[in-house]
Amino acid sequence: MSRADHMDVAAYALGVLDPQDTERFEEHLATCWACAAELETMVPVVGLLSGIDGEAMAALEQTHTDPALLDRTLVAVRRDRRRTRVRQLLATAAAVVVFGGLSGVAAGMLGDDSPSVPQAEPTPPVPTSAPSSGPADPNAPGVGGDKEIEGDEHRATDPGTGVQTTMWLAKKEYGTQIAVQLGRLPGPRTCRLVVWRKNATSEVVSTWSVPGNGYGTNQNPLTLQLSASTSAPLGDIEKVQVQSVDVNGVASPLVTVSDL
Template structure:
């Protein structure tokens, strides 16, 4: 910014620039937040000067020459302040200041958003997953483990080797199938998953969860584990479901199949 442009701030605020210089300064003002802020700070002073009684002020001046100059300046300010472009001055200054502040704020906030976007994604995904694993509400349908009513078509299965029992409710939806299931006589610690096997033999993991030491449907924890999951598969494409245990190396073992 040049010294001349600094002087132009006061001259523009007082309205003493000719049309060419005023237009040149306005072009500069759009790209210079510093001048815009300085202009905004001068506006109250210009308001005060426009209400000053020039004749009374000149009477107090020591020099007639200085008094005449001051009188001329104040008179010019009064005339310019009454012009319609005074409204444009306020609007332009305010707009540029707001633009400058928003630009600085956007740069600061943008850095935070970019930095936190990746950190938030896992927590949001976890929240969505946990929502699918909420306890089942009481609904019309077949009576399952622990007296729970599973919605939709009711299926059940017990594995003679593992002793795990599972009840499943398959409910048809416009978007696929909702799977509600209850698991009992399962002991931990285990990492488990629900797998749907399609009629063409392909499989899909619908949900995963952990089983603590007390287990579910056991003497230590009599209540069955109640969960929900969803799949885009229509009911007629589902052959059966499996509950599997997964070890630390990713190997799986079938605990129960339904039906």
């Protein structure tokens, strides 16, 4: 960069450079701290000049004042708006220098002797074991690893209603867990799952609504899958029954699993 570029600070602050020289100086200013610092000291002076009455200064033209000085002063007054742009350029130059300094520090911190940042290792997948007594029906719950079905499998089809079911009963500390799959179940209707104990008592463990197209039907081939639990121990259960409940609350059996 030529020495003339360092000599244009005052001319740039007063706004007397032509557009080509202005652009060239601004490129120089972005990388030259010396000119940036000098320009910053001139900003208050230009601000004071902006408060001078232009008409009063024009009147001085008729005096013995140097005409060249008068012209430069009036130009500075008219171009006071350039002060905002000057401050933006100073901020840009400062950011360039600060970024360069930080880059050097970061490069030193990331040298070969720096300790490596520990990286998290991927979590190993949890193994999925097949159920000990898995369903044979490919549409049954748990097929394909979606959910493990526990317990002994029991199948039944009611000869009167045609409703089919597969149930899995598993012994638990709290009682018995029951997984149910239902097909050929027409709708609409309200159903419930009832556990019958060997002491002739019963317990409703689940209720649900069947839509008009039913489950496992020609209109809806998908079967219904649900789960429930009871406090009754597995050894105390005599049968598990799916019932249909009409609007008057009267229940009728749809399908029963009794080979327990």
